Amino acid sequence: MPVASPVDFATYGDYAFTPPAGPRDAPPGHFLGRVTADGSSGWRAEPGRYHLYVSLACPWAHRSIIVRALKGLDDVVGMTVLDPVRDGRGWAFRDVADPVNDFALLRDAYRATDPGFDGHVSVPVLWDREKGVIVSNNYPDLSLDLGRAFDAWATPLDLYPAALRPGIDALNAKIYTTVNKGVYRCGFARSQGSYDRFVATVFTTLDELEERLSTRRFLFGDQLTEADVRLYVTLARFDAVYAPHFRASLRRLADYDHLWAYTRDLYAIPAFGGTTDLDHIRRHYFRTQPALNPSRIVPAGPVPDFTAPHGRGPRFVPGAEVR
Structure with missing residues (x-):
């Protein structure tokens, strides 16, 4: 399985993005699909169908990681952890290869879903194995959906009563x-x-x-x-x-x-x-934000x-x- 080459700031520079123009209360994600138990959203909750791409460093992704674990969904929703250090190519698969699509970079998942995508590549990402596209990278929704949509296979814990x-x-x-x-x-x-x-x-x-x-x-x-x-x-x-x-x-x-x-x-x-x-x-924050830590x-x-x-x-x- 392919993995990304080592972090190389000299060649690729630092990761940077321009926040999209829009209202201050716009969703933080680009892909806004919602998984529901009955599939009324177009994305039915099913064991083995979905896969999370995450970073342990990112607090927004950490929400979904915690909820997945609390709900006992390890065997229901797959998960792959990305390298914590980003150069100009963004989030990458290094220590662990992508077991679903053989992507080397997370941006490959974005462009497989939207070939014209040229925006911020963020985590977490929920991937649909069946349709071969990203369902959502909207972190406020993802932790809520993981907490409710998969209850048929999950630990009985209501985090959002x-x-x-x-x-x-x-x-x-x-x-x-x-x-x-x-x-x-x-x-x-x-x-x-x-x-x-x-x-x-x-x-x-x-x-x-x-x-x-x-x-x-x-x-x-x-x-x-x-x-x-x-x-x-x-x-x-x-x-x-x-x-x-x-x-x-x-x-x-x-x-x-x-x-x-x-x-x-x-x-x-x-x-x-x-x-x-x-x-x-530590490696994510101190190595990838040179404006705050140039060394x-x-x-x-x-x-x-x-x-x-x-x-x-x-x-x-x-x-x-x-x-």
């Missing part, structure tokens, strides 16, 4: 704007004034979440939800990358009693901790101790509460 959806949607929107995207805005701020505003916003929300988690185990009480998945992917990267690299450094995550214990509580769940790869995460040197630390006792209760077992 109807009664909680208004609250989950509202909290997700706030976390996305102020925390998930907020750390990036700190890192790429173009002025001191902009940075000061962005970093204040990040920590205002973290302070509010610290208070919220002082009286409940997860964001919505004892029930693990999609909101916890979406927050965790930023918290897991915070002290190792976002504080030193993006300068989101007013406080460390480890300085928050409840948020830090909450992060360790989630990490103890194999779907979270088992998919958190600090090596991939491309990957620091050895800090090394968060995710395995320290968290004191928030016995380890959560997906599906156990409904069996």
Whole structure:
């Protein structure tokens, strides 16, 4: 099976893209298919039909990786992990070959689906083996669809219960704007004034979440939800990358009693901790963002101790509460 040649910044340069013009609330993905249990969307959930292309480094892809694991879909939806370091060619298959299409570069999947595609090549990508095209690269939809559409073959765990959806949607929107995207805005701020505003916003929300988690185990009480998945992917990267690299450094995550214990509580769940790869995460951020790290040197630390006792209760077992 073919794989991409080694990363070569001298030949291919750095990966770069121009964000598409459009409304601020436009979906982040280019391909917007939705998988449904009944196939009413045009994409029926079936075991073995779909395959995820992901990066362990990318927080947006990490959402889908976690949900796939929480729902026990390893044998239902395939998955291939891409190399964490991108040169000008974008995401590539290096250590692991593409078992579905023999693609060497993820952009090959985009162009196989849309031959004229010349935009941002992002992860995660859900590929349909039957039709030979990308279903979606719209990460907000993908984690939701993995959490619901494959329930016939999945662990009985509802991450998006109807009664909680208004609250989950509202909290997700706030976390996305102020925390998930907020750390990036700190890192790429173009002025001191902009940075000061962005970093204040990040920590205002973290302070509010610290208070919220002082009286409940997860964001919505004892029930693990999609909101916890979406927050965790930023918290897991915070002290190792976002504080030193993006300068989101007013406080460390480890300085928050409840948020830090909450992060360790989630990490103890194999779907979270088992998919958190600090090596991939560090190499991606520190080697592929030369505007912030021109030397491309990957620091050895800090090394968060995710395995320290968290004191928030016995380890959560997906599906156990409904069996």
